[in-house]
Amino acid sequence: MNKTILNKIIILLVLIIFSGSNIFAQSDSLISSPKYKSLNHLRELQYTQQISDFNPLHKEINYSILGGVSLGYAYIIYQINDYYQNTWWKEDSNYYYDGSFHVVTDNSYALGLDKLGHAYGTAVISHFFSSGLQAANVNHELSIWLGALGGLSMQLYVEIQDGFAPKDIDTGKPRWGFSPGDAISNVLGATYFVGRYYYPYLNNFQLRVSYYPSEAMRKGEKPDNNISDDYDGQKLWLAFRMKNLLPTDLAKYWPSFLMLSAGYGVTGIGDNATDAGLQQSYYLAFDIDAEEIPLYGEFWSFIKNTLNYIHFPMPGLKFSNDGVQFLLIAY
Numbered sequence: 239m240n241k242t243i244l245n246k247i248i249i250l251l252v253l254i255i256f257s258g259s260n261i262f263a264q265s266d267s268l269i270s271s272p273k274y275k276s277l278n279h280l281r282e283l284q285y286t287q288q289i290s291d292f293n294p295l296h297k298e299i300n301y302s303i304l305g306g307v308s309l310g311y312a313y314i315i316y317q318i319n320d321y322y323q324n325t326w327w328k329e330d331s332n333y334y335y336d337g338s339f340h341v342v343t344d345n346s347y348a349l350g351l352d353k354l355g356h357a358y359g360t361a362v363i364s365h366f367f368s369s370g371l372q373a374a375n376v377n378h379e380l381s382i383w384l385g386a387l388g389g390l391s392m393q394l395y396v397e398i399q400d401g402f403a404p405k406d407i408d409t410g411k412p413r414w415g416f417s418p419g420d421a422i423s424n425v426l427g428a429t430y431f432v433g434r435y436y437y438p439y440l441n442n443f444q445l446r447v448s449y450y451p452s453e454a455m456r457k458g459e460k461p462d463n464n465i466s467d468d469y470d471g472q473k474l475w476l477a478f479r480m481k482n483l484l485p486t487d488l489a490k491y492w493p494s495f496l497m498l499s500a501g502y503g504v505t506g507i508g509d510n511a512t513d514a515g516l517q518q519s520y521y522l523a524f525d526i527d528a529e530e531i532p533l534y535g536e537f538w539s540f541i542k543n544t545l546n547y548i549h550f551p552m553p554g555l556k557f558s559n560d561g562v563q564f565l566l567i568a569y
Contacts, residue, residue, distance in 0.1 A: 300374045307370035311388060318396065325462050326403070326414060333404035333413055340401055342415030349518055351504045353423040354474040356393065358445045359466070360427030362547050364389030368431075369540055382435045390428040397421050442482050446475040446499060446525070448549040448569045473503040473569075475549045477525045495530035499523050499549055501568070523554020523568035 329335050345353075368385025372378060401416030427445075434440045452470035454460050460468055477499040481492050501521030528545035531538075554568030 298375050304371070304374035304376065307367070307374060310370070311367060311392075315392060315395065318392070319399075322396065322399065325464075327399060329404050332407055334407055335402070335404045337402070338405075338412075340403065340412040340415035342412075342417055343419070344415075344417050345419050348469045348507050349504045349516055351469050351472065351474060351502060351507075353419055354502065355447075355466075355469070355472060356420050356423035357427035357430065358447055358474055358547075360389045360393050360424045361431045361445055362389075363392055364428055364431040365543070365547065369543075379435065382432055386428040386432045389431065390424055393424040393427075394421060397424065442479040444477040444479075444497075444546055446477050446547055446549040448473045448475065448501070448551075450569065452505075469507045470505050473501045473521065473549070475499040475501040475521075475525070477527075477546075477549070479527060495527050497525040497527050499525040499552075499554075501549065501554075517559060520557040521554055521565075521568050522557075523549075523565070524552040526550040526552070 364385040366385075367388040368381045371381035371384055376384070397416055397420050400414040403412050403414035405412050430440070430445065449465070449468075449472050451465075452460070452468055455463065455465075455468045455471055477497045480496065480498055481489055481494045483489075484492055499521070501523065503519045503521070504516060505519070506516045528542040531542055533542070549569065551567045551569040554565050556563040556565050556568065
């Protein structure tokens with residue numbers, strides 16, 4: 239997205255943040271309460287509460303926030319559509335529309351980095367949309383599903399529109415196309431988001447991203463200066479909550495705030511990236527678990543959950559065709 243759209247999305251997200259999201263806060267506070275005798279008892283109570291909260295006309299729902307979140311979501315869709323209609327989907331003297339739908343196989347593009355980006359992007363959008371719904375006091379489980387549906391719908395909308403992209407007047411070749419690989423990755427991102435609610439163990443594995451503008455991006459050589467498509471500057475990570483994953487006799491020595499992250503990056507992507515060929519890089523680095531920051535309450539719970547979608551600059555190792563390198567800051 240360009241900077242204008244990004245700024246508007248940030249404004250919306252700030253509004254959601256200050257509305258007081260309670261993501262994960264309810265479950266944590268209930269589990270720590272001594273009056274619940276077992277986890278099954280807790281689940282029964284949560285299920286009963288969820289059934290009673292399911293009524294969309296429940297008097298405790300904050301309809302002002304709910305309306306704001308809904309309008310904000312619609313506004314972002316509008317802005318995304320307006321941006322791409324004037325860039326990627328633009329009809330001009332070189333490209334024309336004929337109403338046909340095109341499917342492309344681009345599994346080799348960016349050596350899979352873009353597919354990881356699609357999964358990550360869907361999960362993050364789902365997180366923000368779900369948080370806004372929870373801030374409006376929508377039932378926790380329902381907000382998880384609606385958040386995932388919102389994230390998936392936003393991503394699939396762009397993908398389907400790509401399928402109707404204009405064709406080159408001279409060659410008849412479509413400018414873009416619907417990518418089944420991208421669509422599957424979007425579904426996986428939404429599934430990951432929902433799965434963490436039903437299987438808390440999955441919270442030990444967190445999708446993260448780090449980004450520093452590529453050289454081509456800094457020089458203004460990337461088409462439309464689109465950050466989301468600047469794969470040369472992106473790395474996708476999977477962070478591991480080692481404190482919970484290590485055997486007990488080892489876990490007691492591992493700091494609870496410290497995580498390990500495995501990262502993946504690719505350079506030389508696209509005509510406007512570099513003249514070098516595609517090169518894969520793998521990373522193993524320390525990371526920070528923002529959940530361990532000693533700040534509490536609904537607002538801080540949201541902030542910490544959001545920070546855990548970002549890889550923190552930490553020491554690590556880089557594995558590439560150049561061998562193994564130690565990095566003081568792996569980012």
